[in-house]
Amino acid sequence: MFRTPLSVAPALCIALTVSVVAAQEIIEPEEAAKEPDFVAQGEYVGQGTWPGVKKTRIGAQVVALGGGTFRAVVFEGGLPGDGWKRGDRQFSLDGRRDNDDVVLTGKDELSGEIVDGTMRIADNDKLLVELRRTERTSPTLGAKPPAGAVVLFDGTSTEHFPDATLSEIKTLPAGCSLKSKYPMARLHIEFRLSWKPTARGQGRSNSGVYIGGIPEIQVLDSFGLEGRNNECGGFYGRREPDVNMCLPPLVWQTYDVEFSRPPVDDQGRPTDKVRVTVRHNGVVIHENFDTRGKQAEPRGIHLQKHGNQVPYGNIWLVEAE
Helix, strand or coil, rough: CCCCCCCCCCCCCCCCCCCCCCCEECHHHHCCCCEEEEEHEEEEEEEEEEECEEEEEEEEEEEEEEEEEEEEEEEECCCEEEECCCCCEEEEEEEECCCCEEEEECCCCEEEEEEEEEEEEEEEEEEEEEEEEECCCCCCCCCCCCCCCCEEEEECCCCCCCCCCCCCCCCEEECCEECEEECCEEEEEEEEEECCCCHHHHHHEEEEEEEECCEEECCCCCCCCCCCCCCCCEEEEEEECCCCCCCCCCCCEEEEECCCCCCCCCCCECCCCCCCEEEECCCEEEEEEEECCCCCCCEHHHEECCCCCEEEEEEEECCCC
């Protein structure tokens, strides 16, 4: 059923301890679509037989590593945040592009291919699963600010970020700060990761959202990775997300942050540290987390520029009462 696999070199390490500067950073989907590696990467989902077990829903994330090489991570139960949760079973396959297709190889006689948007995985040439390429969209993407919200950026002006220049595609570039501070109950923010397939670790579309009083919420191309505390959605160096909800590069993503109101003593002084709930692409990745941060009200915002081009859009907040 499957072609004889190509001789595939060991998977390129994508551990965060390595940082490789990419020769090219693509920030426009139309430009990236000209690259066959970009077309093959992404998410796949379908039904099949988990190796040696049973039929179930199965998801896969295919990460482009440059030079026609890939790493495919396969999840029992579905995609992260949609059936698969941290600790559930997974395995990986190495991939190499063969013209417009991708040949996959793995351990224990596992092999496969990606042809015309369909991934097939076999065990000793026995078909186990057939997955179709899919594109997920955050349910809060394009969310409209509620009545009374403060609109910080809607693509028309950088008034609230005076150190920024509106981009040609009407987005807010990384490397700017909010000119005023606000008491925050909720914050909505959207961002898009660039495509840098030959980069590794912290060199792969790095940015971050700094909100006064809490640790940085990391922004990074962590698609297909484990979801550590220095990867996308992590409180940098402090807490890993409950699930890695990072979508593929050049897909718009969302953070929704909610701040709890701490109890106060008889003098009105807070008796607890800042607790926040963070949703990444609509899925809770930190719930009522004690950040150990100060009760910094009002709060500022800084969108970090860390050597990469990461655009932001649709930023608004609801003020705390």
